[in-house]
Each structure stands twice: as structure tokens, then as C-alpha cells.
Amino acid sequence: KNQVEQSPQSLIILEGKNCTLQCNYTVSPFSNLRWYKQDTGRGPVSLTIMTFSENTKSNGRYTATLDADTKQSSLHITASQLSDSASYICVVSDRGSTLGRLYFGRGTQLTVWP
Amino acid sequence: EADIYQTPRYLVIGTGKKITLECSQTMGHDKMYWYQQDPGMELHLIHYSYGVNSTEKGDLSSESTVSRIRTEHFPLTLESARPSHTSQYLCASLPPGGADTQYFGPGTRLTVL
Numbered sequence: 299k300n301q302v303e304q305s306p307q308s309l310i311i312l313e314g315k316n317c318t319l320q321c322n323y324t325v326s327p328f329s330n331l332r333w334y335k336q337d338t339g340r341g342p343v344s345l346t347i348m349t350f351s352e353n354t355k356s357n358g359r360y361t362a363t364l365d366a367d368t369k370q371s372s373l374h375i376t377a378s379q380l381s382d383s384a385s386y387i388c389v390v391s392d393r394g395s396t397l398g399r400l401y402f403g404r405g406t407q408l409t410v411w412p
Numbered sequence: 413e414a415d416i417y418q419t420p421r422y423l424v425i426g427t428g429k430k431i432t433l434e435c436s437q438t439m440g441h442d443k444m445y446w447y448q449q450d451p452g453m454e455l456h457l458i459h460y461s462y463g464v465n466s467t468e469k470g471d472l473s474s475e476s477t478v479s480r481i482r483t484e485h486f487p488l489t490l491e492s493a494r495p496s497h498t499s500q501y502l503c504a505s506l507p508p509g510g511a512d513t514q515y516f517g518p519g520t521r522l523t524v525l
Contacts, residue, residue, distance in 0.1 A: 332513060339519065339521065340518050340519060341504070341516030341518050342455075342502075402454040404452065
């Protein structure tokens with residue numbers, strides 16, 4: 299069973315609109331949570347990384363939140379652009395692993411229409 | 413932008429062929445990883461390495477093998493490709509410290525006919 303669940307599976311929005319993507323996880327012990335953007339046919343690129351004590355972190359038009367108590371995270375995209383069309387992947391790392399063990403969600407496929 | 417490279421980017425081959433997917437990074441990272449990703453699915457770890465002469469199998473069973481003779485180079489080999497090997501293969505490396513972000517290569521899209 300995947301320990302990182304994302305919703306929605308896919309989303310279509312109009313350019314300029316805002317959207318929020320959700321991530322629920324069961325990974326324990328928790329180390330940090332990352333949001334990656336993956337363009338079609340490319341490798342994932344990191345957007346944000348949050349540790350246990352961080353509630354929110356921004357990177358330009360991307361704002362990630364983390365509730366470590368409920369094990370939920372969200373990624374909010376403001377004023378969407380056509381270039382935001384991609385898969386957004388939630389990745390959780392477990393604590394105490396020297397491997398840097400990561401648990402991947404299946405991603406939310408975002409499409410931004412003009 | 414991370415300096416991690418994968419070649420080829422796309423590969424279409426026939427069943428039974430031997431192939432090697434190349435992955436190189438110029439950042440001096442000790443830890444490197446290979447992931448397999450099918451469309452719309454999560455990444456699955458198939459191999460990882462802590463450093464030179466260190467290789468381990470990941471969570472997802474794979475018929476591929478890897479080697480780590482040099483820090484910067486982590487090739488993946490399939491001795492006899494089959495259609496079930498059709499997938500995207502992503503290479504990644506991790507800076508020292510463990511808590512930092514893995515840097516991914518652009519991936520190799522493999523199609524076995």
C-alpha cells in the first residue's frame with residue numbers, strides 16, 4: 299500500500315486561476331516532505347522541502363503547507379501559467395534512514411488552459 | 413540546476429537485446445539511485461549506491477543490474493530486454509547529509525518491442 303496518497307489525480311484549470319493540491323501520508327517516522335514538479339518526459343524538480351517544525355513554505359507562486367499532526371500537506375499555486383502544466387509529486391522521507399529513503403505519491407496531473 | 417545527465421533520452425529496441433542506460437553526475441555525490449516510473453504511477457526505487465563499489469537492490473524487483481566503479485558514473489544494464497521492461501528510468505543523486513533533496517536526471521524512456 300502506497301504510504302503517500304495525492305488528490306486529485308488530475309486537474310484542469312484556466313490560466314490565471316489558483317489551485318490547491320493535496321497530499322496525505324502515513325510514513326513514520328517522518329523526516330521531511332517535498333513537492334516536486336515533473337514535466338512530461340523529464341525528471342522531477344524540487345519545489346519545496348519542509349521539515350516537521352515547518353508549517354508553510356513558499357517558492358514564488360508555489361506555497362506548501364504541512365500539518366504534521368494530521369499528516370497532510372497541500373501545494374497552492376497562485377495565478378497559474380501555462381508552464382505550470384505538469385505532474386506535481388509529493389515525496390516523504392522517513393527519519394533515521396541514512397539511505398535518504400523516499401516515498402513517492404503518484405502525482406497530480408495539472409493542466410492549465412489558456 | 414543540478415548537473416546529472418542520462419543517456420540516451422529515448423531508446424526503442426527489440427526483445428533480447430542487451431542495453432546500458434548511462435547516468436553521470438558532476439557534483440561528487442556519493443549516493444545515487446535508479447527509479448522506474450510507469451505513466452501515471454509513482455516512482456519505484458530499483459537500485460541504489462552509497463558510493464564506489466557499493467550497490468544494493470531497491471524496493472521493486474528488477475532484472476537490471478548496476479555498477480559503481482567511479483563516483484560520478486552509475487550505469488544500469490539489462491542483459492536481455494523484454495517488453496515488460498518498457499518504462500521510464502530515472503537516475504538521481506543525493507548530496508551529503510541525508511536531509512537534502514535528491515537531484516534527478518531527465519530520464520530515459522525505454523520501449524522494448
